[in-house]
Amino acid sequence: MGLDYSYEMIAAEAFGGIRCGGVPMAIGVQTNMATPALARFGSDYVRDSFLAPAIAGEQVACIGVSEPGAGSDVSGIKTTAIKDGDDYIINGSKMWITNATQADFICLLANTSDEPAHKNKSLIIVPTDTAGISFSDKLDKLGMRSSDTAQIFFDNVRVPQRNLIGHEGAGFVMQMQQFQEERLYIAAMSLKSMEICINETLTYTRERQAFGKPLLANQSILFRLAELQTEVELLRALTYQACEQYVQGEDVTRLASMAKLKSGRLSREVSDACLQYWGGMGFM
Ligand SMILES: Cc1cc2nc3c(=O)[nH]c(=O)nc-3n(C[C@H](O)[C@H](O)[C@H](O)COP(=O)(O)OP(=O)(O)OC[C@H]3O[C@@H](n4cnc5c(N)ncnc54)[C@H](O)[C@@H]3O)c2cc1C
Structure with a gap:
């Protein structure tokens, strides 16, 4: 539609009028947390396959950054995505992921090389129906209970390298x-x-x-x-x-x-x- 970010701010402010935190948070994950990088850095393929359906409300997105051992310290994540032919093979886990149990895809931050911590990470789109992905039960939270939060496990999950967002190694930035x-x-x-x-x-x-x-x-x-x-x-x-x-x-x-x-x-x-x-x- 060509609208600038101020329109998102107006929507966010209006969502704040919903009398529960969970619904606006779940919507915000879709619109402002799991998809901005696709819009800004995604290839035509990534934008057509994942961003367009997310905007149309046909697919739910989640953002997979935090891990059991790395929350504030994003540079300390351990999940890896290793190249194999035209694919990445992903192993590891993500913690506290909003929308996880209903998401169609994950905007995943993973280590793709042995470079220093701020240069070895990439953002990769991982469809949640890919073999090797499993989810914990919904986590039992203190609040925002209408928004689902879960752990995600990756066991030799294979996704095509064309699901990479932007450049390899630029994921942290x-x-x-x-x-x-x-x-x-x-x-x-x-x-x-x-x-x-x-x-x-x-x-x-x-x-x-x-x-x-x-x-x-x-x-x-x-x-x-x-x-x-x-x-x-x-x-x-x-x-x-x-x-x-x-x-x-x-x-x-x-x-x-x-x-x-x-x-x-x-x-x-x-x-x-x-x-x-x-x-x-x-x-x-
Ligand atoms: C409801 C909910 C939804 C979430 N949704 C998502 C999601 O969709 N995707 C996702 O990736 N993550 C999600 N998270 C995870 C969230 O981003 C992390 O919980 C957050 O980044 C903090 O990480 P942590 O819990 O590991 O805390 P820790 O890193 O263990 O920190 C614990 C406390 O120590 C403080 N601390 C840390 N380092 C220092 C320091 N150097 N000096 C002083 N104090 C310090 C922190 O500020 C914090 O108060 C969600 C969390 C919640 C609760």
Whole structure:
């Protein structure tokens, strides 16, 4: 459609209005986490075979980066993809993979050589119906339970080398770039849910009477809610600025990382602070 990234930000912000985290996260994995590298670096074959059906909603994508022994430290992944004829043979496992149990393909980060850790990785598309792939049961999570998360195992999984995204050895850098969109999506998504939380707390404290007057008649509560809303607006400004620069083709790793950091912290602060004003009802 030729729309720029700001349209994705608008969608992400709107998805934040869904009253559960799992659904927008599952959608975001499809749109902003598992597919940006295909759009940016994929060959015509990769884009026609995997990206186009993902955009059309015909195929579900997941992103396979984390492993049991490597989460924050992406460079430490152990899964390998070794060349054999025209194929790669993949061995290893991936952990905590969103959409795993329903995905049609995995955008997989694997080691394709013995070069240093930041130069030996490649992104490869792996269809989930390929022989040798198996999945754990859905992991039993603390939250986001409507989004499935599972472990994926690769036992001599053979995929054609034409499923490679971009250049061999460029996978780490491409994945770091792919994370930019993930971070922006998460930051934008969090805005609306925090606003809902603050607004509903305003409504509740306006109605709830204590000591002969509405809770909200106590200025200390108004001060706190106003401060939280101010923080949300600051995060919005940061997120929009990062988005604007991204649309202009700039590297926004720094701003996008700041926005994601702040959105995580602020989401916890807003929900905890607001919950207090609901008293016992907050525990119901
Ligand atoms: C619901 C959910 C969905 C997920 N979906 C996906 C997915 O679709 N695809 C995917 O690839 N991954 C996914 N993940 C995995 C996620 O990306 C990792 O959990 C995350 O990267 C952190 O890795 P880890 O859990 O191994 O934590 P660790 O790397 O073990 O880190 C544990 C803690 O130590 C801190 N820490 C680490 N290193 C340092 C350091 N040097 N100094 C100080 N502190 C440090 C971390 O910040 C963290 O707080 C998902 C996780 C969850 C919970």
